Amino acid sequence: MSLQVGIAGAGLMGRAHAEAYARNGVQVFAVADTDPERAEALAETYGARAFARLEDMVAAGANAISICLPHNLHLPAVLYCAERGVPVLIEKPHCTTAAEAWVIRKACREHRQAPMVGFTHRFLRSTIELKRRLESGEFGLVELVTDCLVAKSLGPSAPAWYGDRAAAGGGIVMMGGIHTVDRLRWLLGSEVTAVHAVCRQADAGEGVEHLAVVLLEFASGACACLAAYRSPAPGHERRHRYQIFGTQASAACGIDEFDRQQLSISAGGATAIIECSGDDPVSAEVGEFLASLREGREPRPGLDDAEIALAIVLAIYESARTGNRVLLTDFMTRYFPWRLEDQ
Ligand SMILES: NC(=O)c1ccc[n+]([C@@H]2O[C@H](COP(=O)([O-])OP(=O)(O)OC[C@H]3O[C@@H](n4cnc5c(N)ncnc54)[C@H](O)[C@@H]3O)[C@@H](O)[C@H]2O)c1
Structure with missing residues:
Protein backbone atom coordinates (compact mmCIF):
# COMPACT_ATOMS: atom_id res chain seq x y z
CA MET A 1 0.00 0.00 0.00
CA SER A 2 1.50 3.35 -0.96
CA LEU A 3 2.00 6.05 1.66
CA GLN A 4 -0.67 8.79 1.53
CA VAL A 5 0.08 11.41 4.18
CA GLY A 6 -2.68 13.62 5.56
CA ILE A 7 -2.22 16.74 7.66
CA ALA A 8 -4.94 17.61 10.19
CA GLY A 9 -4.77 21.36 10.88
CA ALA A 10 -3.41 23.79 8.29
CA GLY A 11 -2.10 26.40 10.75
CA LEU A 12 1.46 27.22 11.78
CA MET A 13 2.60 23.62 12.42
CA GLY A 14 0.45 22.09 9.66
CA ARG A 15 2.40 24.27 7.21
CA ALA A 16 5.71 23.32 8.83
CA HIS A 17 4.86 19.59 8.58
CA ALA A 18 3.77 19.90 4.93
CA GLU A 19 7.10 21.57 4.10
CA ALA A 20 8.97 18.91 6.09
CA TYR A 21 7.30 16.04 4.17
CA ALA A 22 8.22 17.79 0.91
CA ARG A 23 11.86 18.07 2.06
CA ASN A 24 11.76 14.36 2.85
CA GLY A 25 10.63 13.72 -0.74
CA VAL A 26 7.02 12.89 0.22
CA GLN A 27 4.15 14.72 -1.45
CA VAL A 28 1.32 15.30 1.02
CA PHE A 29 -1.87 13.55 -0.12
CA ALA A 30 -4.46 15.58 1.81
CA VAL A 31 -4.97 18.46 4.22
CA ALA A 32 -7.95 18.88 6.57
CA ASP A 33 -8.95 22.13 8.25
CA THR A 34 -12.35 23.45 9.30
CA ASP A 35 -11.24 26.76 7.80
CA PRO A 36 -11.71 26.03 4.07
CA GLU A 37 -9.42 28.85 2.93
CA ARG A 38 -6.55 27.50 5.02
CA ALA A 39 -7.14 23.92 3.89
CA GLU A 40 -7.28 24.91 0.23
CA ALA A 41 -4.28 27.26 0.38
CA LEU A 42 -2.03 24.64 1.99
CA ALA A 43 -3.35 21.84 -0.24
CA GLU A 44 -2.71 23.93 -3.33
CA THR A 45 0.87 24.74 -2.31
CA TYR A 46 1.72 21.04 -2.01
CA GLY A 47 -0.55 19.55 -4.69
CA ALA A 48 -2.76 17.86 -2.07
CA ARG A 49 -6.53 17.45 -1.71
CA ALA A 50 -8.38 19.71 0.75
CA PHE A 51 -10.98 18.50 3.26
CA ALA A 52 -12.87 20.09 6.14
CA ARG A 53 -12.59 17.07 8.44
CA LEU A 54 -9.96 14.52 9.40
CA GLU A 55 -12.58 11.78 8.97
CA ASP A 56 -13.15 12.72 5.29
CA MET A 57 -9.42 12.78 4.62
CA VAL A 58 -9.00 9.26 6.07
CA ALA A 59 -12.07 8.00 4.17
CA ALA A 60 -10.45 9.35 0.97
CA GLY A 61 -7.36 7.21 1.61
CA ALA A 62 -4.97 9.15 3.87
CA ASN A 63 -3.05 6.38 5.69
CA ALA A 64 -0.56 8.29 7.90
CA ILE A 65 -1.53 11.50 9.67
CA SER A 66 0.22 14.49 11.19
CA ILE A 67 -2.03 15.91 13.89
CA CYS A 68 -1.41 19.67 14.07
CA LEU A 69 -4.64 20.70 15.80
CA PRO A 70 -5.47 22.72 18.92
CA HIS A 71 -4.65 20.62 22.01
CA ASN A 72 -8.25 19.76 22.94
CA LEU A 73 -8.69 18.12 19.52
CA HIS A 74 -5.71 15.79 19.80
CA LEU A 75 -7.61 13.12 21.76
CA PRO A 76 -10.53 12.61 19.31
CA ALA A 77 -8.12 12.72 16.35
CA VAL A 78 -5.77 10.11 17.86
CA LEU A 79 -8.68 7.83 18.80
CA TYR A 80 -10.20 8.06 15.33
CA CYS A 81 -6.87 7.12 13.73
CA ALA A 82 -5.99 4.41 16.27
CA GLU A 83 -9.33 2.65 15.76
CA ARG A 84 -8.62 2.50 12.01
CA GLY A 85 -4.98 1.47 12.39
CA VAL A 86 -3.73 4.76 10.88
CA PRO A 87 -0.29 5.76 12.28
CA VAL A 88 0.04 9.30 13.61
CA LEU A 89 2.63 11.93 14.38
CA ILE A 90 0.94 14.08 17.07
CA GLU A 91 2.20 17.55 17.86
CA LYS A 92 3.08 18.08 21.53
CA PRO A 93 1.47 17.96 24.04
CA HIS A 94 -0.23 14.72 22.93
CA CYS A 95 -3.13 15.73 25.23
CA THR A 96 -3.51 17.96 28.28
CA THR A 97 -4.84 15.83 31.18
CA ALA A 98 -3.98 12.50 32.80
CA ALA A 99 -7.51 11.23 32.05
CA GLU A 100 -7.01 11.91 28.33
CA ALA A 101 -3.57 10.34 28.44
CA TRP A 102 -5.09 7.12 29.82
CA VAL A 103 -7.79 7.02 27.11
CA ILE A 104 -5.10 7.43 24.44
CA ARG A 105 -2.88 4.79 26.06
CA LYS A 106 -5.75 2.27 26.25
CA ALA A 107 -6.84 2.83 22.63
CA CYS A 108 -3.28 2.57 21.34
CA ARG A 109 -2.73 -0.67 23.28
CA GLU A 110 -6.00 -2.15 22.04
CA HIS A 111 -5.33 -1.26 18.40
CA ARG A 112 -1.56 -1.88 18.57
CA GLN A 113 -0.66 1.66 17.58
CA ALA A 114 2.52 3.51 18.60
CA PRO A 115 2.10 7.24 17.93
CA MET A 116 5.07 9.53 17.54
CA VAL A 117 4.92 12.76 19.54
CA GLY A 118 6.45 15.96 18.15
CA PHE A 119 9.15 16.90 20.62
CA THR A 120 11.02 18.91 18.02
CA ALA A 284 14.37 15.61 10.84
CA GLU A 285 11.38 14.83 13.09
CA VAL A 286 9.13 14.00 10.13
CA GLY A 287 12.04 11.95 8.74
CA GLU A 288 12.00 9.79 11.89
CA PHE A 289 8.23 9.26 11.52
CA LEU A 290 8.67 8.23 7.86
CA ALA A 291 11.61 5.95 8.71
CA SER A 292 9.55 4.21 11.41
CA LEU A 293 6.78 3.54 8.85
CA ARG A 294 9.27 2.20 6.28
CA GLU A 295 11.07 0.02 8.81
CA GLY A 296 7.92 -1.18 10.61
CA ARG A 297 9.20 -0.08 14.02
CA GLU A 298 7.98 2.23 16.77
CA PRO A 299 8.89 5.90 16.24
CA ARG A 300 10.79 7.86 18.88
CA PRO A 301 9.81 9.79 20.92
CA GLY A 302 6.49 8.11 21.59
CA LEU A 303 3.77 7.84 24.20
CA ASP A 304 6.09 7.00 27.13
CA ASP A 305 8.02 10.24 26.75
CA ALA A 306 4.84 12.22 26.05
CA GLU A 307 3.16 10.94 29.22
CA ILE A 308 6.19 11.74 31.39
CA ALA A 309 6.55 15.26 29.96
CA LEU A 310 2.82 15.88 30.43
N1 LIG B 1 6.81 21.61 17.65
C1 LIG B 1 6.77 22.92 17.75
O1 LIG B 1 7.80 23.58 17.81
C2 LIG B 1 5.46 23.61 17.81
C3 LIG B 1 5.36 25.01 17.63
C4 LIG B 1 4.08 25.59 17.67
C5 LIG B 1 2.97 24.80 17.89
N2 LIG B 1 3.11 23.46 18.09
C6 LIG B 1 1.96 22.58 18.32
O2 LIG B 1 1.28 22.37 17.07
C7 LIG B 1 -0.11 22.15 17.32
C8 LIG B 1 -0.91 23.14 16.47
O3 LIG B 1 -0.52 24.46 16.83
P1 LIG B 1 -0.50 25.64 15.73
O4 LIG B 1 0.36 26.71 16.30
O5 LIG B 1 -0.18 25.10 14.38
O6 LIG B 1 -2.03 26.10 15.79
P2 LIG B 1 -2.86 26.88 14.67
O7 LIG B 1 -4.00 27.52 15.34
O8 LIG B 1 -1.92 27.72 13.86
O9 LIG B 1 -3.39 25.69 13.73
C9 LIG B 1 -4.43 24.84 14.10
C10 LIG B 1 -5.33 24.65 12.88
O10 LIG B 1 -6.34 23.69 13.21
C11 LIG B 1 -7.53 24.10 12.56
N3 LIG B 1 -8.68 23.41 13.19
C12 LIG B 1 -9.33 23.76 14.32
N4 LIG B 1 -10.30 22.84 14.58
C13 LIG B 1 -10.22 21.91 13.60
C14 LIG B 1 -10.93 20.70 13.34
N5 LIG B 1 -11.90 20.26 14.13
N6 LIG B 1 -10.59 19.98 12.24
C15 LIG B 1 -9.61 20.41 11.40
N7 LIG B 1 -8.91 21.55 11.61
C16 LIG B 1 -9.20 22.28 12.70
C17 LIG B 1 -7.54 25.61 12.70
O11 LIG B 1 -8.42 26.21 11.76
C18 LIG B 1 -6.07 25.94 12.46
O12 LIG B 1 -5.82 26.20 11.09
C19 LIG B 1 -0.29 22.30 18.83
O13 LIG B 1 -0.21 21.03 19.41
C20 LIG B 1 0.91 23.15 19.25
O14 LIG B 1 1.29 22.98 20.60
C21 LIG B 1 4.32 22.87 18.03
Whole structure:
Protein backbone atom coordinates (compact mmCIF):
# COMPACT_ATOMS: atom_id res chain seq x y z
CA MET A 1 0.00 0.00 0.00
CA SER A 2 1.50 3.35 -0.96
CA LEU A 3 2.00 6.05 1.66
CA GLN A 4 -0.67 8.79 1.53
CA VAL A 5 0.08 11.41 4.18
CA GLY A 6 -2.68 13.62 5.56
CA ILE A 7 -2.22 16.74 7.66
CA ALA A 8 -4.94 17.61 10.19
CA GLY A 9 -4.77 21.36 10.88
CA ALA A 10 -3.41 23.79 8.29
CA GLY A 11 -2.10 26.40 10.75
CA LEU A 12 1.46 27.22 11.78
CA MET A 13 2.60 23.62 12.42
CA GLY A 14 0.45 22.09 9.66
CA ARG A 15 2.40 24.27 7.21
CA ALA A 16 5.71 23.32 8.83
CA HIS A 17 4.86 19.59 8.58
CA ALA A 18 3.77 19.90 4.93
CA GLU A 19 7.10 21.57 4.10
CA ALA A 20 8.97 18.91 6.09
CA TYR A 21 7.30 16.04 4.17
CA ALA A 22 8.22 17.79 0.91
CA ARG A 23 11.86 18.07 2.06
CA ASN A 24 11.76 14.36 2.85
CA GLY A 25 10.63 13.72 -0.74
CA VAL A 26 7.02 12.89 0.22
CA GLN A 27 4.15 14.72 -1.45
CA VAL A 28 1.32 15.30 1.02
CA PHE A 29 -1.87 13.55 -0.12
CA ALA A 30 -4.46 15.58 1.81
CA VAL A 31 -4.97 18.46 4.22
CA ALA A 32 -7.95 18.88 6.57
CA ASP A 33 -8.95 22.13 8.25
CA THR A 34 -12.35 23.45 9.30
CA ASP A 35 -11.24 26.76 7.80
CA PRO A 36 -11.71 26.03 4.07
CA GLU A 37 -9.42 28.85 2.93
CA ARG A 38 -6.55 27.50 5.02
CA ALA A 39 -7.14 23.92 3.89
CA GLU A 40 -7.28 24.91 0.23
CA ALA A 41 -4.28 27.26 0.38
CA LEU A 42 -2.03 24.64 1.99
CA ALA A 43 -3.35 21.84 -0.24
CA GLU A 44 -2.71 23.93 -3.33
CA THR A 45 0.87 24.74 -2.31
CA TYR A 46 1.72 21.04 -2.01
CA GLY A 47 -0.55 19.55 -4.69
CA ALA A 48 -2.76 17.86 -2.07
CA ARG A 49 -6.53 17.45 -1.71
CA ALA A 50 -8.38 19.71 0.75
CA PHE A 51 -10.98 18.50 3.26
CA ALA A 52 -12.87 20.09 6.14
CA ARG A 53 -12.59 17.07 8.44
CA LEU A 54 -9.96 14.52 9.40
CA GLU A 55 -12.58 11.78 8.97
CA ASP A 56 -13.15 12.72 5.29
CA MET A 57 -9.42 12.78 4.62
CA VAL A 58 -9.00 9.26 6.07
CA ALA A 59 -12.07 8.00 4.17
CA ALA A 60 -10.45 9.35 0.97
CA GLY A 61 -7.36 7.21 1.61
CA ALA A 62 -4.97 9.15 3.87
CA ASN A 63 -3.05 6.38 5.69
CA ALA A 64 -0.56 8.29 7.90
CA ILE A 65 -1.53 11.50 9.67
CA SER A 66 0.22 14.49 11.19
CA ILE A 67 -2.03 15.91 13.89
CA CYS A 68 -1.41 19.67 14.07
CA LEU A 69 -4.64 20.70 15.80
CA PRO A 70 -5.47 22.72 18.92
CA HIS A 71 -4.65 20.62 22.01
CA ASN A 72 -8.25 19.76 22.94
CA LEU A 73 -8.69 18.12 19.52
CA HIS A 74 -5.71 15.79 19.80
CA LEU A 75 -7.61 13.12 21.76
CA PRO A 76 -10.53 12.61 19.31
CA ALA A 77 -8.12 12.72 16.35
CA VAL A 78 -5.77 10.11 17.86
CA LEU A 79 -8.68 7.83 18.80
CA TYR A 80 -10.20 8.06 15.33
CA CYS A 81 -6.87 7.12 13.73
CA ALA A 82 -5.99 4.41 16.27
CA GLU A 83 -9.33 2.65 15.76
CA ARG A 84 -8.62 2.50 12.01
CA GLY A 85 -4.98 1.47 12.39
CA VAL A 86 -3.73 4.76 10.88
CA PRO A 87 -0.29 5.76 12.28
CA VAL A 88 0.04 9.30 13.61
CA LEU A 89 2.63 11.93 14.38
CA ILE A 90 0.94 14.08 17.07
CA GLU A 91 2.20 17.55 17.86
CA LYS A 92 3.08 18.08 21.53
CA PRO A 93 1.47 17.96 24.04
CA HIS A 94 -0.23 14.72 22.93
CA CYS A 95 -3.13 15.73 25.23
CA THR A 96 -3.51 17.96 28.28
CA THR A 97 -4.84 15.83 31.18
CA ALA A 98 -3.98 12.50 32.80
CA ALA A 99 -7.51 11.23 32.05
CA GLU A 100 -7.01 11.91 28.33
CA ALA A 101 -3.57 10.34 28.44
CA TRP A 102 -5.09 7.12 29.82
CA VAL A 103 -7.79 7.02 27.11
CA ILE A 104 -5.10 7.43 24.44
CA ARG A 105 -2.88 4.79 26.06
CA LYS A 106 -5.75 2.27 26.25
CA ALA A 107 -6.84 2.83 22.63
CA CYS A 108 -3.28 2.57 21.34
CA ARG A 109 -2.73 -0.67 23.28
CA GLU A 110 -6.00 -2.15 22.04
CA HIS A 111 -5.33 -1.26 18.40
CA ARG A 112 -1.56 -1.88 18.57
CA GLN A 113 -0.66 1.66 17.58
CA ALA A 114 2.52 3.51 18.60
CA PRO A 115 2.10 7.24 17.93
CA MET A 116 5.07 9.53 17.54
CA VAL A 117 4.92 12.76 19.54
CA GLY A 118 6.45 15.96 18.15
CA PHE A 119 9.15 16.90 20.62
CA THR A 120 11.02 18.91 18.02
CA HIS A 121 13.81 19.99 20.39
CA ARG A 122 15.25 16.45 20.31
CA PHE A 123 15.94 16.99 16.61
CA LEU A 124 17.77 20.32 17.00
CA ARG A 125 21.39 20.07 15.90
CA SER A 126 22.48 21.74 19.16
CA THR A 127 20.57 19.21 21.27
CA ILE A 128 21.96 16.23 19.33
CA GLU A 129 25.54 17.55 19.68
CA LEU A 130 25.08 18.19 23.40
CA LYS A 131 23.54 14.75 23.92
CA ARG A 132 26.57 13.14 22.25
CA ARG A 133 29.00 15.10 24.41
CA LEU A 134 27.06 14.53 27.64
CA GLU A 135 26.98 10.78 26.95
CA SER A 136 30.72 10.76 26.27
CA GLY A 137 31.25 11.95 29.85
CA GLU A 138 33.14 15.13 28.92
CA PHE A 139 30.89 17.27 31.17
CA GLY A 140 31.56 15.20 34.26
CA LEU A 141 28.57 15.28 36.58
CA VAL A 142 25.89 17.79 35.56
CA GLU A 143 24.87 19.73 38.64
CA LEU A 144 22.93 22.75 37.36
CA VAL A 145 20.82 23.73 34.35
CA THR A 146 19.26 27.14 33.77
CA ASP A 147 16.73 27.62 30.98
CA CYS A 148 15.03 30.91 30.15
CA LEU A 149 12.37 31.25 27.45
CA VAL A 150 10.91 34.71 26.84
CA ALA A 151 8.33 34.76 24.06
CA LYS A 152 6.08 37.52 22.81
CA SER A 153 2.71 38.11 24.46
CA LEU A 154 -0.25 36.48 22.78
CA GLY A 155 -1.24 39.37 20.52
CA PRO A 156 -4.09 39.49 18.01
CA SER A 157 -1.99 37.55 15.48
CA ALA A 158 -1.68 34.48 17.79
CA PRO A 159 -4.32 31.75 17.40
CA ALA A 160 -7.18 32.59 19.82
CA TRP A 161 -7.14 29.07 21.31
CA TYR A 162 -3.56 29.60 22.67
CA GLY A 163 -5.09 31.82 25.41
CA ASP A 164 -8.12 29.61 26.12
CA ARG A 165 -7.55 27.18 28.99
CA ALA A 166 -10.24 24.76 27.76
CA ALA A 167 -8.57 24.46 24.35
CA ALA A 168 -4.87 24.77 25.23
CA GLY A 169 -4.84 23.13 28.69
CA GLY A 170 -2.34 25.73 29.91
CA GLY A 171 -0.12 28.59 28.83
CA ILE A 172 3.59 28.98 28.22
CA VAL A 173 4.45 25.84 30.21
CA MET A 174 2.04 23.58 28.29
CA MET A 175 2.98 25.17 24.97
CA GLY A 176 6.74 25.82 25.22
CA GLY A 177 7.89 24.56 28.62
CA ILE A 178 6.97 20.99 27.70
CA HIS A 179 9.72 21.08 25.03
CA THR A 180 12.21 22.18 27.68
CA VAL A 181 11.12 19.47 30.10
CA ASP A 182 11.44 16.77 27.43
CA ARG A 183 14.77 18.13 26.14
CA LEU A 184 16.32 18.19 29.62
CA ARG A 185 15.11 14.68 30.54
CA TRP A 186 16.60 13.44 27.29
CA LEU A 187 19.87 15.36 27.56
CA LEU A 188 20.52 14.45 31.19
CA GLY A 189 19.33 10.86 30.75
CA SER A 190 17.65 11.19 34.13
CA GLU A 191 14.11 11.47 35.46
CA VAL A 192 12.59 14.40 37.31
CA THR A 193 11.92 13.46 40.93
CA ALA A 194 10.42 16.70 42.32
CA VAL A 195 8.95 19.96 41.11
CA HIS A 196 8.50 23.33 42.78
CA ALA A 197 6.83 26.10 40.77
CA VAL A 198 5.29 29.55 40.73
CA CYS A 199 2.97 30.51 37.85
CA ARG A 200 1.27 33.83 37.12
CA GLN A 201 -1.66 34.59 34.89
CA ALA A 202 -2.02 38.03 33.28
CA ASP A 203 -5.85 38.06 33.23
CA ALA A 204 -8.46 36.99 35.75
CA GLY A 205 -10.64 34.91 33.38
CA GLU A 206 -10.28 31.38 32.01
CA GLY A 207 -6.96 32.35 30.48
CA VAL A 208 -3.57 30.70 30.87
CA GLU A 209 -0.31 31.42 32.72
CA HIS A 210 2.07 33.83 30.98
CA LEU A 211 4.88 33.43 33.53
CA ALA A 212 6.40 30.44 35.28
CA VAL A 213 9.46 29.88 37.44
CA VAL A 214 10.18 26.22 38.07
CA LEU A 215 12.73 24.19 40.01
CA LEU A 216 13.19 20.62 38.77
CA GLU A 217 15.14 18.04 40.77
CA PHE A 218 16.54 15.08 38.84
CA ALA A 219 17.33 11.56 40.04
CA SER A 220 20.97 12.17 38.99
CA GLY A 221 21.20 14.95 41.58
CA ALA A 222 21.06 17.75 38.96
CA CYS A 223 18.81 20.76 39.57
CA ALA A 224 17.25 22.78 36.78
CA CYS A 225 15.89 26.26 37.13
CA LEU A 226 13.41 27.16 34.37
CA ALA A 227 11.87 30.55 33.66
CA ALA A 228 9.24 31.03 30.99
CA TYR A 229 7.53 34.31 30.19
CA ARG A 230 5.33 35.84 27.53
CA SER A 231 6.51 39.44 27.48
CA PRO A 232 4.00 42.22 26.78
CA ALA A 233 6.86 44.65 25.98
CA PRO A 234 6.20 46.08 22.50
CA GLY A 235 8.47 44.65 19.82
CA HIS A 236 9.96 42.03 22.15
CA GLU A 237 11.93 39.42 20.22
CA ARG A 238 11.59 35.75 21.19
CA ARG A 239 14.63 34.68 23.24
CA HIS A 240 15.45 31.19 24.49
CA ARG A 241 18.75 30.53 26.27
CA TYR A 242 19.92 27.67 28.43
CA GLN A 243 23.11 26.66 30.19
CA ILE A 244 24.31 23.31 31.47
CA PHE A 245 27.00 23.24 34.15
CA GLY A 246 28.93 20.02 34.73
CA THR A 247 31.87 19.38 37.06
CA GLN A 248 34.26 19.35 34.03
CA ALA A 249 32.60 21.47 31.34
CA SER A 250 29.67 23.78 30.70
CA ALA A 251 27.51 24.62 27.69
CA ALA A 252 25.51 27.67 26.67
CA CYS A 253 22.86 27.35 24.00
CA GLY A 254 20.51 29.81 22.31
CA ILE A 255 17.52 28.55 20.32
CA ASP A 256 15.69 31.79 19.60
CA GLU A 257 14.69 30.29 16.24
CA PHE A 258 15.10 26.69 15.08
CA ASP A 259 17.32 27.75 12.17
CA ARG A 260 19.43 30.10 14.35
CA GLN A 261 20.92 28.15 17.26
CA GLN A 262 24.13 29.14 19.02
CA LEU A 263 25.98 26.49 20.99
CA SER A 264 29.23 26.97 22.87
CA ILE A 265 31.08 24.52 25.09
CA SER A 266 33.58 25.66 27.71
CA ALA A 267 36.12 23.27 29.19
CA GLY A 268 39.67 23.57 30.51
CA GLY A 269 39.69 27.37 30.08
CA ALA A 270 38.78 27.25 26.35
CA THR A 271 35.43 27.85 24.65
CA ALA A 272 34.45 26.14 21.39
CA ILE A 273 31.62 27.50 19.23
CA ILE A 274 29.62 24.76 17.50
CA GLU A 275 28.04 25.77 14.18
CA CYS A 276 24.29 24.98 14.08
CA SER A 277 22.90 27.49 11.57
CA GLY A 278 20.43 26.56 8.84
CA ASP A 279 19.04 23.69 10.89
CA ASP A 280 15.65 22.14 10.03
CA PRO A 281 14.53 20.00 13.01
CA VAL A 282 10.92 19.61 11.82
CA SER A 283 12.18 17.84 8.67
CA ALA A 284 14.37 15.61 10.84
CA GLU A 285 11.38 14.83 13.09
CA VAL A 286 9.13 14.00 10.13
CA GLY A 287 12.04 11.95 8.74
CA GLU A 288 12.00 9.79 11.89
CA PHE A 289 8.23 9.26 11.52
CA LEU A 290 8.67 8.23 7.86
CA ALA A 291 11.61 5.95 8.71
CA SER A 292 9.55 4.21 11.41
CA LEU A 293 6.78 3.54 8.85
CA ARG A 294 9.27 2.20 6.28
CA GLU A 295 11.07 0.02 8.81
CA GLY A 296 7.92 -1.18 10.61
CA ARG A 297 9.20 -0.08 14.02
CA GLU A 298 7.98 2.23 16.77
CA PRO A 299 8.89 5.90 16.24
CA ARG A 300 10.79 7.86 18.88
CA PRO A 301 9.81 9.79 20.92
CA GLY A 302 6.49 8.11 21.59
CA LEU A 303 3.77 7.84 24.20
CA ASP A 304 6.09 7.00 27.13
CA ASP A 305 8.02 10.24 26.75
CA ALA A 306 4.84 12.22 26.05
CA GLU A 307 3.16 10.94 29.22
CA ILE A 308 6.19 11.74 31.39
CA ALA A 309 6.55 15.26 29.96
CA LEU A 310 2.82 15.88 30.43
CA ALA A 311 2.97 14.59 34.01
CA ILE A 312 5.82 17.00 34.79
CA VAL A 313 3.86 19.93 33.30
CA LEU A 314 0.78 18.98 35.34
CA ALA A 315 2.94 18.63 38.45
CA ILE A 316 4.26 22.15 37.79
CA TYR A 317 0.66 23.39 37.75
CA GLU A 318 -0.16 21.49 40.94
CA SER A 319 2.88 22.92 42.71
CA ALA A 320 1.99 26.46 41.56
CA ARG A 321 -1.62 25.99 42.74
CA THR A 322 -0.81 24.51 46.16
CA GLY A 323 2.54 26.14 46.88
CA ASN A 324 3.93 22.67 47.68
CA ARG A 325 6.93 20.78 46.35
CA VAL A 326 5.44 17.92 44.29
CA LEU A 327 7.16 14.54 44.32
CA LEU A 328 6.82 12.94 40.92
CA THR A 329 6.41 9.37 42.20
CA ASP A 330 3.45 10.46 44.35
CA PHE A 331 1.99 12.45 41.48
CA MET A 332 2.36 9.52 39.06
CA THR A 333 0.80 7.12 41.58
CA ARG A 334 -2.24 9.39 41.86
CA TYR A 335 -2.74 10.41 38.23
CA PHE A 336 -0.71 8.12 35.95
CA PRO A 337 -0.90 4.80 37.85
CA TRP A 338 -0.59 2.69 34.69
CA ARG A 339 2.95 4.01 34.22
CA LEU A 340 4.06 2.49 37.54
CA GLU A 341 2.17 -0.76 36.89
CA ASP A 342 3.99 -1.05 33.52
CA GLN A 343 7.41 -0.99 35.19
N1 LIG B 1 6.81 21.61 17.65
C1 LIG B 1 6.77 22.92 17.75
O1 LIG B 1 7.80 23.58 17.81
C2 LIG B 1 5.46 23.61 17.81
C3 LIG B 1 5.36 25.01 17.63
C4 LIG B 1 4.08 25.59 17.67
C5 LIG B 1 2.97 24.80 17.89
N2 LIG B 1 3.11 23.46 18.09
C6 LIG B 1 1.96 22.58 18.32
O2 LIG B 1 1.28 22.37 17.07
C7 LIG B 1 -0.11 22.15 17.32
C8 LIG B 1 -0.91 23.14 16.47
O3 LIG B 1 -0.52 24.46 16.83
P1 LIG B 1 -0.50 25.64 15.73
O4 LIG B 1 0.36 26.71 16.30
O5 LIG B 1 -0.18 25.10 14.38
O6 LIG B 1 -2.03 26.10 15.79
P2 LIG B 1 -2.86 26.88 14.67
O7 LIG B 1 -4.00 27.52 15.34
O8 LIG B 1 -1.92 27.72 13.86
O9 LIG B 1 -3.39 25.69 13.73
C9 LIG B 1 -4.43 24.84 14.10
C10 LIG B 1 -5.33 24.65 12.88
O10 LIG B 1 -6.34 23.69 13.21
C11 LIG B 1 -7.53 24.10 12.56
N3 LIG B 1 -8.68 23.41 13.19
C12 LIG B 1 -9.33 23.76 14.32
N4 LIG B 1 -10.30 22.84 14.58
C13 LIG B 1 -10.22 21.91 13.60
C14 LIG B 1 -10.93 20.70 13.34
N5 LIG B 1 -11.90 20.26 14.13
N6 LIG B 1 -10.59 19.98 12.24
C15 LIG B 1 -9.61 20.41 11.40
N7 LIG B 1 -8.91 21.55 11.61
C16 LIG B 1 -9.20 22.28 12.70
C17 LIG B 1 -7.54 25.61 12.70
O11 LIG B 1 -8.42 26.21 11.76
C18 LIG B 1 -6.07 25.94 12.46
O12 LIG B 1 -5.82 26.20 11.09
C19 LIG B 1 -0.29 22.30 18.83
O13 LIG B 1 -0.21 21.03 19.41
C20 LIG B 1 0.91 23.15 19.25
O14 LIG B 1 1.29 22.98 20.60
C21 LIG B 1 4.32 22.87 18.03
